[in-house]
Amino acid sequence: MAVAWIGNRETLVERAAAHAAALLGSSRCPVFSLDTDIHGTRAAIALAERVGAAYDHADGAAVAREAALFTDKGAMTVAPGETRRRADVVVIVGELPKIHHQFIGELAETVPDLSAPLSGRNQREIFVVGSNETTAPRLSNGRTATLLSCGGASLGATLAALRAQWRGRQTSQPVSNFGDFAKALEAAHFPVFLFSGDATEGLALEMLQGLITDLNRKSRASGLHLPASENGWGSALASTWMTGFPLRTGFARGFPEFDPWRYDVARMIAAGEADLHLTISSSIVQPQKKRNRMALIALAKTQQPVAGAAVTIAIGEAGVDHQAVVYSSRSGSLRSVDARAASELPSAATVIRLVASHVSAETALPC
Numbered sequence: 001m002a003v004a005w006i007g008n009r010e011t012l013v014e015r016a017a018a019h020a021a022a023l024l025g026s027s028r029c030p031v032f033s034l035d036t037d038i039h040g041t042r043a044a045i046a047l048a049e050r051v052g053a054a055y056d057h058a059d060g061a062a063v064a065r066e067a068a069l070f071t072d073k074g075a076m077t078v079a080p081g082e083t084r085r086r087a088d089v090v091v092i093v094g095e096l097p098k099i100h101h102q103f104i105g106e107l108a109e110t111v112p113d114l115s116a117p118l119s120g121r122n123q124r125e126i127f128v129v130g131s132n133e134t135t136a137p138r139l140s141n142g143r144t145a146t147l148l149s150c151g152g153a154s155l156g157a158t159l160a161a162l163r164a165q166w167r168g169r170q171t172s173q174p175v176s177n178f179g180d181f182a183k184a185l186e187a188a189h190f191p192v193f194l195f196s197g198d199a200t201e202g203l204a205l206e207m208l209q210g211l212i213t214d215l216n217r218k219s220r221a222s223g224l225h226l227p228a229s230e231n232g233w234g235s236a237l238a239s240t241w242m243t244g245f246p247l248r249t250g251f252a253r254g255f256p257e258f259d260p261w262r263y264d265v266a267r268m269i270a271a272g273e274a275d276l277h278l279t280i281s282s283s284i285v286q287p288q289k290k291r292n293r294m295a296l297i298a299l300a301k302t303q304q305p306v307a308g309a310a311v312t313i314a315i316g317e318a319g320v321d322h323q324a325v326v327y328s329s330r331s332g333s334l335r336s337v338d339a340r341a342a343s344e345l346p347s348a349a350t351v352i353r354l355v356a357s358h359v360s361a362e363t364a365l366p367c
Contacts, residue, residue: 003314003345005305013313017351020278020297020311021358024051027276027295029252031265033058034235035281037318038325038334040348041235044280045242047356054250054274056265057235058281062228064260066197067236067246069205076212078192078222079332083107085114089184089191092128092136092145093208094155094200100226101137103330104194108139112190125184127177129162130155149176156204163211191221198228226329231318234327234334269294280348282317299351316345 004016024030024047032044032055048055057063069075080103083090090107108126128136128145131152136145150158150173161171165178166185175181185191195208208223215221227233236246243249245258248265261267268274275294282301298306298313301321305312318324319337324347328335 005309005312007310008305013346013351013354016311016313017354018358020313020355023276023295023297023310024053024278024355024359027051027053029054029268029274030276030278031055031268031274033060033265033277033279033281034247035059035229035231035283036235036348037231038234038238038327040280040318040352041238042242043349043352043356044278045239047352047359049251049256050356050360052251052254053278054248054252054263054265054268055239056248056263057229057232058279059229059232060248060264060266062197063232063236063247064197064264065200065202065205066225066227066233067248068202068260069197069209071246073206073209075205075209075225076216076222077225080224080330081332082222083192083194083224084110084112086112086190087124087192088112089125089188090127091148091191091193092126093159093193093195094130094204095134095198096137096194096196096226097198097228099230100194100196100329103226104137105140108143109141125188127181127184129158131158146177146180148178148181150174154201154204156201156207159204159207159211163207163214166211166214185215185219185221189220191215193221193223194226195223196226196228227327230327230329233329237327237334280315280352282315282320282348299348301345313351314345315348315351316343318347321345322347 004011004013006016006019030051030053032048032053034041034044034055035058126145127148129148132149150161162175164171165175212221212223240246243256245256248260248263249256249258250263277294278297280299296309297311298309299315301317302314316322318326320340321343322339325334325336
């Protein structure tokens with residue numbers, strides 16, 4: 001099976017890696033898009049440092065909103081395990097990614113063993129905050145989440161109204177079912193708000209943290225961060241421990257600089273600032289719109305060259321084709337996963353290290 005191409009021509013992986021290294025060496029403004037496991041992220045960041053590249057997640061906007069909450073505002077959060085065992089009231093904020101729906105279903109089916117004896121409840125109270133069009137995950141036994149809404153108002157506006165009503169202030173439009181919500185909170189021992197940056201704007205995330213802060217003036221409450229992308233959040237954590245900064249960091253001046261606007265890779269490509277794009281993903285790469293003759297190097301799980309790519313190298317999917325370390329939203333930490341269907345496809349980290357070996361003879365990239 002072919003695993004490497006230069007343009008549309010099949011070649012050896014070593015030659016493709018050498019050609020990719022030559023393109024990186026001649027680039028004045030390379031950018032990387034990451035959607036890979038922890039080892040792949042570490043190798044990519046080390047390569048970015050060598051060639052002066054900026055890097056971001058493939059779906060950078062959602063991950064950037066989540067990172068901004070912690071870097072700019074701060075957040076009061078709890079681990080998923082604590083949510084399972086303590087949360088007697090669960091509030092879903094906006095629409096969550098489908099990868100988290102099974103977890104929400106489990107919360108609906110179970111009773112918190114550390115707070116149920118105190119509250120005497122035989123099930124959790126579940127609410128969802130959003131507009132009238134918000135789709136809540138399906139719950140077991142025909143249950144439905146109670147909607148907290150201000151009609152067609154945005155999520156941020158609804159959270160602001162919810163916060164104002166909780167403080168006893170006037171609002172232009174009351175939140176539906178607020179009485180049930182207030183009653184549940186008064187009786188709750190540990191309410192938890194589930195949130196994600198996937199479809200939630202930054203100001204809404206900040207307003208949510210303000211509501212949680214207000215609740216903690218008299219009782220206990222917290223939030224559970226369910227990331228828009230597990231790979232993306234894992235990469236953000238890896239970037240932070242390697243450079244001190246999350247994603248959207250660049251090495252243009254030889255040292256790490258964090259700037260969520262300047263190093264927004266999608267923006268840099270659209271504005272014609274980047275002259276080379278290295279994308280790392282187990283899915284098929286969709287070429288982004290560009291304003292110049294930008295070179296594309298694609299590391300993807302594919303059986304044919306990516307359209308428009310100067311170099312394509314096939315890689316395996318983490319946890320499927322090879323063992324990996326990934327971020328798990330079910331545990332709120334990193335975990336090791338075995339290969340479900342091991343293949344001979346190389347990992348992203350292996351290919352990146354091969355490319356780096358042709359770029360510089362300095363110290364090896366992290367293992």
